[in-house]
Amino acid sequence: MIDDRYMYHSLPAKQIQGLDRSLLYGPRHHHVFLIRDPLEMILSWNVKADVHQEPCSLHSLSLVVMCELYSELRSHASRPPVLIRSEQLRERPAYTLQLLCASLGR
Numbered sequence: 716m717i718d719d720r721y722m723y724h725s726l727p728a729k730q731i732q733g734l735d736r737s738l739l740y741g742p743r744h745h746h747v748f749l750i751r752d753p754l755e756m757i758l759s760w761n762v763k764a765d766v767h768q769e770p771c772s773l774h775s776l777s778l779v780v781m782c783e784l785y786s787e788l789r790s791h792a793s794r795p796p797v798l799i800r801s802e803q804l805r806e807r808p809a810y811t812l813q814l815l816c817a818s819l820g821r
Contacts, residue, residue: 732780736787745819746788746796749804753778 739746753776760771769775788796797818804811 731784736784737791739788740791740793742793744792745794746792747815747819748781748785748796748798749801750781750798751801 756776756778757771760767760776767775773779785796797815799811799815
């Protein structure tokens, strides 16, 4: 059975450019950002350079758009977004997900 009360999206922040962001501010929305250390992102970019097909930049890493979106959600959404560091999730997955569920009231 699919529960239509929950929706999960995983996409680079730059892919939401042009979206009416007011749609993200609903009172029942919870936003979670899975973030990586920017230096790790830069260093790993060249490993998959043939896949990316563009040079490493702030735009290609989506860092500017992600910061803008985070700031907007902090200002306009009914709840502040939750941040999860990827290394924390990788090192302690069960604990990190317990904390996430608690912060989402689940």
